[in-house]
Amino acid sequence: MEVRENPQLATCLIKDVVESHRGEREGIHQSDLNYCLLKAFYRKTAAEKKIDEKGELTKELGKAKHILFEHLRGHTYEARTSWNGISGTIDMLGKIPVELKTTRAFPNKNGVNEAYVEQLKTYCVMTGKNRACLIIIHVIPAIIKAYTLKFTNEEINAKAEELIRNRNLLLKAIENNDPRFLPAPRYDWECRYCEYNHICKGGNR
Numbered sequence: 131m132e133v134r135e136n137p138q139l140a141t142c143l144i145k146d147v148v149e150s151h152r153g154e155r156e157g158i159h160q161s162d163l164n165y166c167l168l169k170a171f172y173r174k175t176a177a178e179k180k181i182d183e184k185g186e187l188t189k190e191l192g193k194a195k196h197i198l199f200e201h202l203r204g205h206t207y208e209a210r211t212s213w214n215g216i217s218g219t220i221d222m223l224g225k226i227p228v229e230l231k232t233t234r235a236f237p238n239k240n241g242v243n244e245a246y247v248e249q250l251k252t253y254c255v256m257t258g259k260n261r262a263c264l265i266i267i268h269v270i271p272a273i274i275k276a277y278t279l280k281f282t283n284e285e286i287n288a289k290a291e292e293l294i295r296n297r298n299l300l301l302k303a304i305e306n307n308d309p310r311f312l313p314a315p316r317y318d319w320e321c322r323y324c325e326y327n328h329i330c331k332g333g334n335r
Contacts, residue, residue, distance in 0.1 A: 166321075168309055229253070
């Protein structure tokens with residue numbers, strides 16, 4: 131018997147996944163504004179992108195997390211919401227927004243990931259709430275952590291102002307096809323995993 135790896139087939143499967151979800155996020159999505167604005171610009175204007183196979187596969191596998199929570203009552207799954215021209219999809223929406231995350235990392239002793247906090251703060255802005263729930267599924271070593279986050283009015287208002295400011299910056303860049311005045315990435319790790327790092331020099335600013 132002969133067994134040979136077929137990397138071309140694997141790549142084709144990932145490309146099919148990318149194409150099947152292309153266009154799902156028309157307009158301005160909350161993720162465009164909470165992460166690198168340069169990446170959001172290139173996502174909307176680049177003719178084509180270098181496929182991040184690992185990232186796309188991780189994204190699709192992460193969607194399977196909802197199977198674990200189908201028994202929960204009183205929640206709307208994949209709740210689509212919008213606010214001031216900004217759209218978002220909340221994993222579960224009941225009395226408060228609930229976000230599910232999967233990670234291979236061990237639980238962080240220093241607190242919750244900042245990116246998760248900013249996303250939930252955004253959902254509070256979009257739903258008029260000041261509390262949200264975060265559920266983190268640590269694949270290794272198979273641990274589930276749940277957190278309730280409560281934000282002050284000042285934090286909610288500051289986030290709302292930030293979203294509007296970033297929305298306006300991104301729309302201006304797209305309209306003028308000029309990303310030069312967009313800020314550098316919020317997080318240091320964003321450039322390392324970005325599928326546009328072959329055309330963007332944002333990390334070198």
